[in-house]
Amino acid sequence: MGRLDEIDFLGSLYDLDGLACTDSRFKTARGDIVQHWVNNPLDWPDDWVFEDSRFQLTDGPDEVLLAFLARLVHPQVQPDIDQSSRRVEELNRLLGPDGWILRAFDFLSGRPIYQAVSTQATGPIVSLPLAARRSWAG
Template sequence: MCNGFGDLDEIAFLSRLYAPAELPSSQVSLDTAEGDITQHRYNNYDWEYDWIYTDERFGLSDGPRSRAPAVSQMVHPEVRSDDAEAALLAELVDSLVRRDGLHPWQTSAATPSAGHAASPRLS
């Protein structure tokens, strides 16, 4: 099973899409979302691996379109260096986004958001 964050740690991956160092903490004892992640994923190991999908600060539970940018980053060549793993993950993602009524496509590797993307299906 491949890691959703690719070759990056969770904070580095999320920093490509959000600003964890600027998002508020969910606790009074910490200042930022980055502090929450460091405390609970790296220090205490008391957050589940899929915590990101239920954390409202990142909005990934708001439906398929809210997850598209993160999913695209999962197969980005700067995030995942193993081409075979990226291809396998892209194939899986493509089949899942089709079920959500989205149309997947591969973007140019020359763009900052290279990887895969999805848009509403027009047909």
């Protein structure tokens, strides 16, 4: 997560002490994450946060995922402006078909801070050869 570890990164977006724990030995999500990701990193797969329903990244409101993505490229998380810019370009390529982009709205120490904004959908990521498609109707 750049400069921030996972706990600090997630703590900047979620109340980790207010979220439920999936392990009965702990009281909050913070304890759960420390145990299963920090202390025992093999307990959970690398992409665990996307599958964890507490964070609503897979099936929650668009705004939750968009805030997460914008935070990934925040100067406090990703201080390298070139790396941040490349990530924003790639994310915008993926978000564009759904009518979203990350756009700079402010600066911190000369580095852009991004937020998600609605835009005209750009169409599919991969263009299909429409003339070669078969009809399902026969």
